[in-house]
Amino acid sequence: MKSDVSPSAVQPRSASRRAFLRNIPVVTAAAASPFPTMAAARGKHQWAMLIDVRKCIGCQACTVSCIQENAVPEGSFRTVVSTYSVKLTDAAQPAGTYMLPRLCNHCDNPPCIPVCPVAATFKRDDGIVVVDGDRCVGCAYCVQACPYDARFINHDTNKADKCTFCAHRVDAGLLPACVETCVGGARIFGDINDAEGELARRLKAAQPQLKVLKPELDTAPRVFYIGLDERFAGKVEGQGTLWKPRAHHG
Amino acid sequence: MNANVVETINVAREVAWLPWAVQYFFLIGLSYGAYLLSLPGVVFRRPGWEGISRLALVGALVCGIAAPVALLADLHQPGRFWHFYAYFTPTSWMSWGAFFIPVYLGGLVLYAWLAFRPELARHGAAGGKLAGVARMLAYGGHDSRGALRVAALVAFVGAALVALYTGAELAVVKARPLWNTPLLPLQFFVTAFAGAVGLVLVFNRLSVRDAVATRRLADVLAITQLIALVLGAVWLVLGLTGVSPTHARALAEVGPSANWQLAAVWAVSATVATLLLAWKWPGSGLLIGLLALHSAWMMRWSIFIGGQEVPKTGAGYYSYSLPLGPEGLLGIIGTAGLCIFLYVLITTVLPLDRLASTGTPKAGA
Numbered sequence: 001m002k003s004d005v006s007p008s009a010v011q012p013r014s015a016s017r018r019a020f021l022r023n024i025p026v027v028t029a030a031a032a033s034p035f036p037t038m039a040a041a042r043g044k045h046q047w048a049m050l051i052d053v054r055k056c057i058g059c060q061a062c063t064v065s066c067i068q069e070n071a072v073p074e075g076s077f078r079t080v081v082s083t084y085s086v087k088l089t090d091a092a093q094p095a096g097t098y099m100l101p102r103l104c105n106h107c108d109n110p111p112c113i114p115v116c117p118v119a120a121t122f123k124r125d126d127g128i129v130v131v132d133g134d135r136c137v138g139c140a141y142c143v144q145a146c147p148y149d150a151r152f153i154n155h156d157t158n159k160a161d162k163c164t165f166c167a168h169r170v171d172a173g174l175l176p177a178c179v180e181t182c183v184g185g186a187r188i189f190g191d192i193n194d195a196e197g198e199l200a201r202r203l204k205a206a207q208p209q210l211k212v213l214k215p216e217l218d219t220a221p222r223v224f225y226i227g228l229d230e231r232f233a234g235k236v237e238g239q240g241t242l243w244k245p246r247a248h249h250g
Numbered sequence: 251m252n253a254n255v256v257e258t259i260n261v262a263r264e265v266a267w268l269p270w271a272v273q274y275f276f277l278i279g280l281s282y283g284a285y286l287l288s289l290p291g292v293v294f295r296r297p298g299w300e301g302i303s304r305l306a307l308v309g310a311l312v313c314g315i316a317a318p319v320a321l322l323a324d325l326h327q328p329g330r331f332w333h334f335y336a337y338f339t340p341t342s343w344m345s346w347g348a349f350f351i352p353v354y355l356g357g358l359v360l361y362a363w364l365a366f367r368p369e370l371a372r373h374g375a376a377g378g379k380l381a382g383v384a385r386m387l388a389y390g391g392h393d394s395r396g397a398l399r400v401a402a403l404v405a406f407v408g409a410a411l412v413a414l415y416t417g418a419e420l421a422v423v424k425a426r427p428l429w430n431t432p433l434l435p436l437q438f439f440v441t442a443f444a445g446a447v448g449l450v451l452v453f454n455r456l457s458v459r460d461a462v463a464t465r466r467l468a469d470v471l472a473i474t475q476l477i478a479l480v481l482g483a484v485w486l487v488l489g490l491t492g493v494s495p496t497h498a499r500a501l502a503e504v505g506p507s508a509n510w511q512l513a514a515v516w517a518v519s520a521t522v523a524t525l526l527l528a529w530k531w532p533g534s535g536l537l538i539g540l541l542a543l544h545s546a547w548m549m550r551w552s553i554f555i556g557g558q559e560v561p562k563t564g565a566g567y568y569s570y571s572l573p574l575g576p577e578g579l580l581g582i583i584g585t586a587g588l589c590i591f592l593y594v595l596i597t598t599v600l601p602l603d604r605l606a607s608t609g610t611p612k613a614g615a
Contacts, residue, residue, distance in 0.1 A: 058259075060259075077261045080259070080260065080261045081259065082257065082259060082260045082261075082563070082564065083257070083258045083259035083260070084255050084256065084257050084258065084565075085255070085256040085258050086254060086255050086256075087254040087255070097258075102261075102563065111424060111425060113341075114339075114341035114342060115341070115342050115343075115344065115422070115423075116339060116342060117334055117337075117339055117342040117344035117345035117347075117348065118330075118333040118334060118336075118337040118339060118345070119337050119339045120333075120337075135330075135333060135337060136327065136330075137325050137326075137327045137330045137331065137333050137334070138325055138326025138327040138330075139324075139325055139326075139344060140266035140267055140326070141342070141344050141419075143263075143266040144266065144267065144423050144425065144426060144429075144558075145423055145424075145425055146425060146562070147424065147425035147562055147563075148562060148563055149261070149263050149561060149562040149563050149564070152263060152264070152266070153266050153326050158326035158327055159326065159327065213563070217424060217425075231255065234563070235503070235561065235562060235563055235564070235565075236255060236257065236563065236564060236565040237255065237565065238254070238255030238256060238257055238565035238566070239255070239256045239257060239565060239566055240257055240561070240564065240565045240566015240567060240568075241257040241258060241259060241260045241262070241564070241565070241566070
């Protein structure tokens with residue numbers, strides 16, 4: 001099955017590129033932050049996601065809905081909420097829980113694309129990184145190149161697989177399944193070109209505390225975080241999980 | 251390890267480059283290494299190298315023909331291999347590799363055929379197993395030096411490109427600090443060449459047991475082990491001092507792991523043992539040959555499989571256990587079986603004894 005989908009069919013709700021740029025208050029501050037000032041470089045829409053970690057309750061509803069929506073095989077995940085027990089030194093209770101939803105970052109400078117030997121993985125005009133399932137040879141080079149461990153080989157299709165921001169839903173004017181089902185409202189999805197849209201407004205409001213994963217790699221992720229603890233922005237230093245999904249080699 | 255953070259839920263990503271990939275990188279490395287060893291005797295006709303180089307050329311053929319099979323098997327869509335040629339992508343080293351492999355193998359097969367034509371004709375004339383096939387392959391049995399040099403040159407260009415792409419393919423992966431070091435391609439090359447020397451030592455032991463050739467190969471092997479140790483030391487110093495941030499990241503990633511510490515001790519011990527044996531006891535041809543082959547394979551296993559056990563975002567390490575099926579043990583055994591089949595096939599029409607003894611003084615070993 002070709003996981004690539006046609007360019008977005010949804011009409012923009014937002015203002016034009018010029019209006020968007022005019023609305024950016026402090027250009028220098030924006031340049032120093034991960035805020036997507038490059039947003040309008042291509043298509044009308046530039047889809048992105050904001051995750052407010054403070055609102056995530058770790059219920060994994062997003063994980064389950066993604067599996068259901070995208071028929072993700074058992075043992076594989078396009079998104080998951082990584083959960084950590086963190087020792088507390090400044091509170092009465094000994095430890096707290098930290099939740100970090102993870103998914104494909106739909107980078108603006110995606111390391112997975114140049115390595116693909118058959119140009120099967122590409123970035124759509126609307127910023128979504130997808131895999132052309134008709135062309136993919138399953139070499140897994142993109143799996144190696146992704147710094148976020150967001151890709152895997154789907155053992156049902158024997159092709160590279162990953163989050164597509166539910167492109168098939170987005171093209172139909174719907175939200176990604178994980179956003180739709182997020183109990184705490186932690187995931188905000190939208191068009192960063194739509195200056196009046198919730199995503200752009202929230203990004204702008206949160207700008208001082210906006211972070212991305214592994215910023216040092218210059219991948220320019222399109223998944224932004226509020227409340228991202230520095231200790232979890234890269235490879236986490238800690239004790240590894242004992243739980244492992246059942247290996248599935250269908 | 252930071253005991254203040256315990257990961258309670260996360261995804262453990264499975265190994266995506268399977269043991270097939272290890273087999274491919276091992277075999278193609280042995281092949282281009284053995285090809286280089288074939289040059290002094292076959293192309294340049296240096297005295298004392300004829301037998302060594304002919305054995306090496308058989309090794310290059312066996313490993314070179316088997317390697318792409320392992321590579322194809324590592325694809326999860328092997329039937330789509332033609333996509334590599336239909337959708338060339340210049341930004342991908344793997345895409346370039348798909349073109350370098352045929353250049354190398356085409357040149358190698360042509361070079362080997364031109365080098366062995368007279369031998370094939372002799373085998374055809376002498377009778378014996380597959381004599382008819384040998385006569386047909388000999389196609390007159392002419393010794394065409396000019397054509398041989400051209401074919402060897404094509405194979406050399408192909409071998410250099412294959413050595414370059416197999417190293418660069420991993421070295422460019424920033425997501426895996428362990429792979430993303432400029433020294434890795436050099437380490438691949440040195441261990442591949444050492445493995446090829448080991449293979450020829452084993453071939454020598456299986457055929458004429460030429461003590462002079464064994465000593466000569468032991469000298470070459472000792473040098474390769476010394477270079478491997480120097481490269482390893484440079485890697486470690488760059489990582490420990492922080493002079494090179496990429497090496498420091500790589501070291502920080504694997505340093506705390508008990509498995510990696512064991513692998514490092516194992517690798518250094520095997521290399522030192524091979525160096526000392528090759529230097530002090532060069533007659534231990536079979537032992538140092540097998541040790542060199544083992545080190546070349548273990549290095550690739552550690553880099554590929556061990557490298558994929560390091561999570562990119564999660565805490566700790568993933569654990570890999572070798573499956574028994576085609577995606578694991580059976581794949582390794584199958585590749586070895588294919589090599590043995592090719593070895594038997596080639597040495598039936600080109601017996602090692604005859605190849606190894608040509609132009610070299612024989613002595614008991």
